[in-house]
Amino acid sequence: MCAHPNACPDATSEARDLAAVVSSHPEQGWSLLCNGVVLFDDDGELLPDGRAVGDHHEWVVRPELVSA
Known part of the structure; x- marks a missing residue:
């Protein structure tokens, strides 16, 4: 259970990667979040249940920001 003033999203939430980092290992490319999720670079x-999830973000390219 999260003890932060603003509770971190549960590991089953779509916003699970917004939980607070409790252990960071940038040299190895991963961080452990408060909700038990291991987030990779x-x-x-x-x-926490052992399932692997690929990048679920939708990345949008704004043409006006891309140089020709």
């Missing part, structure tokens, strides 16, 4: 996730 490529935005992949390992959930």
Whole structure:
């Protein structure tokens, strides 16, 4: 159970990667979040129940910001 003043999203939530980082290992490319999720630098996730989740974000390219 999260003890932060604003509770972190549960590991089953779509917003699970917004939980607070409790252990960061940038040299190895991963961080442990408060909700038990391991978040990798490529935005992949390992959930507490052992399931692996690929990057679920939708990245949008704004043409006006891309140089020709």
